[in-house]
Amino acid sequence: MLLAREAVELLVQASRIWYFEGNQHGLRDREWMALRFLGRANRFSRTPSALAGFIGATRATASQIVKTLESKSFLVRKPSQKDKRSIVLHVTAQGEKCLNQHDPVNHVLNAVTALGADECVRLRDLLRAILSHLDAAHQRLDASVCRDCMFLTERGPGTGKRRATAEFTCRLYRAPVALEETELLCTNFELTRDRPKLKEHRDLARAASQG
Template sequence: MRLAIEILQLLVQSADSWLFEGSLAGLSDREWMALRFLARANRFSRTPTALASFLGTTRSVASQIAAVLESKGLMVRKPSAEDKRSIALCITSEGEKFLERDPINVLRDQLVTLELPDRSQLRDTLRRVLDGLDVAKRRHNADVCGRCMFLIESGEGKDRRFKCGLFRKSIAPKDTTLLCAYFEGRG
């Protein structure tokens, strides 16, 4: 129990790089979180509903956050290519440049200094902890497409193809590393 408390305290201390009061570089911590998510989300997850799910808030609050990002030129709303009744929230090139000033980059840069096996072990351990929290709260977290039970792979080498079984749409190989709000872990 003592070790668990020490780990928890360390996680809380690290959180000050992404949880803060007020604003940093003109965005609140929630707005930064939304911008980060949209920059790493796959095409199915760049919607107000998926953003709300990721942020753990209502669709109305997520739309307000998106409006702030849009007013700052960091994001635009576009008609969805998948469903003309929906909109896609897309990061602008200015938004991508703005992410270079993301306050969480300080933590990222410290993680990069860890040896690869240590980083992998930390990632896998944190993923198991988050999975347990998701089960306890009866929710699911976004994760990378490549780990999802809905990802269907076929072919080999240059003929390798990917498809989302949930949306029944093809996925580019590079998009299998993006976040999906509809992620379901493999058994």
């Protein structure tokens, strides 16, 4: 129990990086959280309601955050291709540049990358396990990458060069998912436990290439 408490105390200290008073580079912590999420979310999750669920805010608060990000030209809204009454939020090139240069969590990202590939994977899996316990207790809307979701099915699987042309389908949305979209965040993610991961050792390879 003491060990667990120490670990949680360290997590709380780390969270000071992304929860702060006032603003950093012109954005409050929740605005950073929203921009960061929208920069990594797939097309199904770049909606005002998914954003509100992810940042734990009301629709009105999320809408205000979207307006602030739009006023800074970090975000634009476009009608959904599937349903013209719905809108999809898009991070602009300026928004991406701001994230790359000034996002407060970039320091954490660098520190985690420095741990090395194996430790990155271990840390990710531990945090995911902790979050899934918290989800059960608090019914929060979390997001994770599409490639490990139980709703994702692979059509035309391939290896090597053929892998790049593999197609996927989301059984929840009944929609095609491009290979590059399988690396994006989705708020309807459900962890698969009985299907081999699409990219078995991809995490290690990617982390190694970044290190």
